[in-house]
Amino acid sequence: MARAMGPSPTNEFDYDTIARQYDRHRRVGGPFIAPLARLAHDVGARRVLELGPGTGNSARGFLDAWPCELVALEQSAGMIAHARSKTIPGRWVRGDARELPFRDASFDMVFAVLVLQHIPEADAVIRECRRIVGDGCAAFVTAPRDFIEHHPLRPYFPSFSRIDLERFQPEGDLLELMQSEGFAETGLIAVEAEPQPIDAAYLEKIANKFISTFHLIPDAEFQSGLAALRAEIERKGRLDEDMVWRSVVVWGRTRHAARNGCA
Template identity: 30%
Template sequence: MTDAALLPDKRQVAASFSRAAATYDSVAALQRQVGSQLLARLPAAAEPLSWLDLGSGTGHFSRALAANFPRAEGIALDIAEGMLRHARPQGGALHFVAGDAERLPLRDGSVDLIYSSLALQWCEDFACVLREARRVLRSGGTLAFSSLCTGTLQELRDAWQMVDGFAHVNRFRSLATYQALCRDSGMALVSLDVRPEVLHFPELRQLTGELKALGAHNLNPGRPGGLTGRARIRALIDAYEGFRQPAGLPATYQVVYGVLRKDS
C-alpha cells in the first residue's frame, strides 16, 4: 500500500478542521512550538515582498509572518473555510483564500516565501504540493514546511493494536518519502530533518480530547464506524498505561522540518 493510500479524504479533513476552528487555539501548544521553530529556520536574510501561509488555520502564524515582514503582502490559504472565517477578523494577511495545496489558486512566480506548518501531512500527493510550490515561487524563493511522518502517536497506535486490528490513529507518510520527493522536486534542498516532540498527559481522555479539539482525531480511510464500546475503551486505557512515564502518558510526534529554495 502506498503512503498516499493511507491518507484521509481532504473533504473530511476540511470539514473536521472547520468544525474545530473555535477550539483549536486552546489546545495548540505543540503547533505553536513547531511553528515557532519553523520560523527560526527561515533564511536569516529573508526579505520577501510577498508570502503565503499555506494551511494557515486560525491565522496565528499569518500574524507572526506579518510582524516579521511588515512591508510584505501576505496571503493566508487554507482548505478549511471555517478556519478562514475564524482567522479573517484577527488580521495578519492581506488576503484570505480558500484553496488546496495541490492546486494553488495563485499565479506562476507570484510569491517569495511559502511557510507551511503542520498542514501538508494531510495532502495526499506531496509531489504535487512541491510542484505547485515551485510553480508559484519566484526565482530565489523559499519553501519552509513542517509536517508529520510515520511514528507519530505511536504509543496510541500500539495501544489500539493490543485491543483490535482497526486503524484508529491517523497514518502519515514515511520520512524516506519526504526525502525522496524533496530531492526530486527541482528545488535546492537546504535542510530536511526530523525531531521527535513528546507531550505528556495525566490520563488518556486528555489526549483524545485534545485531538478532537484540534480536528485531528481519526480521519483514516477504513476507520471503524459508530461508537467505541465501553469495554474497548477500558481495554485501551489499560493498554496505554503500559507506556506511562513519570511525567505522564507520552504522545510522541515525529516532526519533519524542510527548507527548499527555488534557484531558477
C-alpha cells in the first residue's frame, strides 16, 4: 500500500491546461543536468527512463550531456504532445509513475526533475524505480526544505512556503525511502543556479505563473502580492535579494560503487 507523504489538495494540478504556455519561461537543461550525467556515467547508463518529463526540457539537456536510449513517461497528454513537437530523440510514453509499464531490470537509470511533489505516494514511485532498474541508479531532483522555508518571494505571497512545504517531500524522507526500498547506496547532491535579479523580467514570469506554486496560491493573495512586488520593482528597479534557485538531487544506486568498480 502506497504511503502518502504529503496532504493531497495542494498536489492537484492539471498540466494539460498549461502545456502550450509551459515553455514560455523555461529553458532546456538546468544546473542539475551535470550531476545527473555524472550519476549516469558512474553506472554506464545506456537505457534511461525519465519520469514526468513535461515538455522535454530536462530530457533535451540530459541527452546533450549523456547520449543514451531515452524513454520518457508522462501522464499529461498535452505535455507529451508539446514534447513530441520538439522532436527530441527518445520514446514518449503516456503513463503513471506509480505503476510503470516496464519489465523488471529493463533500465540502467531512472530520473525525475521536480515531479515527486505532485505525487503523494512517493514510496510507490521509488518502489517501481527499484524494480525497473537493474544494476544502476535512480535520481530525483527536488526542492530542499531550507530553500522553501527561506524563499525570497514569501514576504509577498504568505502561502508560498506553506504550500510547497506541504507538497515537497523532505529530502531526508526521500533518502530513507530509497534505502528502505532497496537502494544499496544513497546520497544527496546540492545544486545551485546562477543568481537572477528579481526585476521587471522576473515579475513577468511570476505574472504568468511560471511555477505551479503560483497556481495554488488563492487568487486574492496572488493578485495583492503581485501588485506589491510590482510597486517595489517600479520604485527600486529590482529587489535587494536575488533569486538563487536551489535544488537537491536525491540519488540511489542498486549496488555499492566499489563493487561496481565505479568512481
